[in-house]
Amino acid sequence: MIFNKDAESMNIEQRKAQQLKDWQKTIRAVYANVPFYKKKFDDAGFKPEDLQSLEDVSKIPFTTKYELRETYPYGLLAVDKKELVEIHMSSGTTGTPVVGAYTQHDINFWGESMARTFAGGGASSSDTIQNAYGYGLFTGGLGAHYGARTLGANAIPISAGNTAKQLQVMRDFQTDVICCTPSYSLYLAESAREEGLDIKDLPLRIGFFGAEPWSEEMRQQIEAELKIKAYDIYGLTEIIGPGVAFECEEQEGLHINEDFFYPEIINPETGEVLPEGEKGELVFTTITREGAPIIRYRTRDITYLYRDKCKCGRTTVKMHRLFGRSDDMLIIRGVNVFPSQIEEILIQNEGTQPHYQIIVDRGESHLDSIEVMVEVEESVFSDETKDLEKLRTKISTEIKSKLGVNAKIRLVEPKSIQRSEGKAKRVIDKRKM
Ligand code: DLL
Secondary structure, X not given: OOOOHHHHOOOHXXXXXXXXXXXXXXXXXXXXXXXXXXXXXXXXXXXXXXXXXXXXHHHXXXXXXXXXXXXXXXXXXXXXXXXXXXXXXXXXXXOOOOEEEEEHHHHHHHHHHHHHHHHHOOOOOOOEEEEOOOOOOOHHHHHHHHHHHHHOOEEEOOOOOOHHHHHHHHHHOOOOEEXXXXXXXXXXXXXXXXXXXXXXXXXXXXXXXXXXXXXXHHHHHHHHHHOOEEEEEEEEOOOOEEEEEEEOOOOOOEEEXXXXXXXXXXXXXXOOEOOOOOOEEEEEEEOOXXXXXXXXXXEEEXXXXXXXXXXXXXXXXXXXXXXXXXXXXXXXXXXXXXXXXXXXXXXXXXXXXXXEEEEEEEOOOOOEEEEEEEEEOHHHXXXXXXXXXXXXXXXXXXXXXXXXXXXXXXXXXXXXXOOOOXXXXXXXXXXXO
C-alpha cells in the first residue's frame, strides 16, 4: 500500500518543480533567520536569489557534523523558540550532542514519513505495532510512534530492552509488527527459543529494522528465524530521525521521501556532486522543515542513488542499502563510538601504551560486542595481578561511563599488537556486513 499516493507517485517533472520551490523557501528562511547560515552563505558568496534551478544547489556550502555541534543548543533555529514542540538529540556519546528541534509542522511530516515507511512494508491501520526502539531523546522511539499513530495503527510504546517483557507482550497482545534494531530482532528470536516460545507461531508478520548497519544475509536470517518480512529503514537525527528512506515490498533499495529530504551523492574527498548510480557520500537537505532546517548535510554514509521503475508504483528516488561510512564511527548496539574516544581514555590511563586495537564482533547472541586490546608497560605487567586487574576495571568503567558501551578489556604485553608502516589498523570489525 502507498500511504500518500499523490506525493509518493508524483511524476518527476512535477516533483522537481516542487522541490525547487521548497528549496527556495527554505534557503530564504535560513538566510533571514539563522545567522549561522547567513554567514556561511555570505562567506561562500552565495545569495538566496542565486538558486534558480536544482543545478544551482551545488553552489551552496555543505554543513558538517562538527558545525552542528558548534551551534548547540539552539543555534540552528529558524523560528522563535516558542514555536517548538519537541527536541531530540543524537545518541552521540561524549562531546556535544547534535540537536533536532521540531515545530508541530515538523512532527506532522515526520509522522507521515514513518507512516509511509510502515505502509511501504505492508503494515496498515489494523495492525498492532510493537515499538522496541528507545523512547526518549533518541529519535527511533518517538519517530516510529508518530508514524504508527499517523497510520492509525495500534502502537505499543514498549521502548528498547527488557527482552522477557517484549516476548510476553508480543504473545499476549498478538503483535503484528515489530520495530527494533536488526541485531535485537535476532536476540529476541533466540531468547524466545530459550523460553520455549516459538515466534513463528505468533501473528508477527513484519519488522522494520534500522539504526545500525546490517546485511542482506542478516535479513535472510531474520526472515527465516522470525518468519516475517524484514524491511530496512534509514534515518538520522540531524535530518529528522527514522523515516528518511524505507524499503517497499519489493525489497530492492530504499525509497527516499524526497519531497521532504533532498538527497545528493558527493565525492567525499572533493565535494563534487556525483551522478545517479555512482557511489559516494550521502548529503541531505530538509526542504520542508521549519524548526531547524539543515542544508546540504554531509551524513558520512556511503551509498548510491538510482531511479528505477519500481513495481510498487512509487516514483521516489532510491538509495542502495548503506555500504558503510566515510569516517570511522562505529555503531555498537546503536551507540555511536569513535575509535578516537577509546584512544583518549586509554591514553589517559597511566601504564598503558598507545598501541591498541578495537575488535568488534557480533557473537552468537547477535548483539555487538567490543573488545579493546591494549599494550601495557613492562612494569605494570610484572606487578601483581591485582594491579593489572585494577587497571583493567578502571578502563572498562571509564569506557562504560563516558561512551555508554560495555567493552571487554584485554591488557597485553608490549609489542604484541602488530605494527604497521602506514596507517595503523585500529579497528577490526568482524561483523559480517
Ligand atoms: O539511528 C535514526 C533511526 C532510528 C533510523 C530507528 C532507523 C531506525 P542516529 O542515532 O542519529 O539516528 O544514527 C544515524 O545510523 O547516519 C547511519 O550511519 C546509521 N543508520 C541508520 N539507519 C541505518 C540503516 C538513527 N538502515 C546513523 N542501515 C546513520 C545502516 C543505518 N546504518
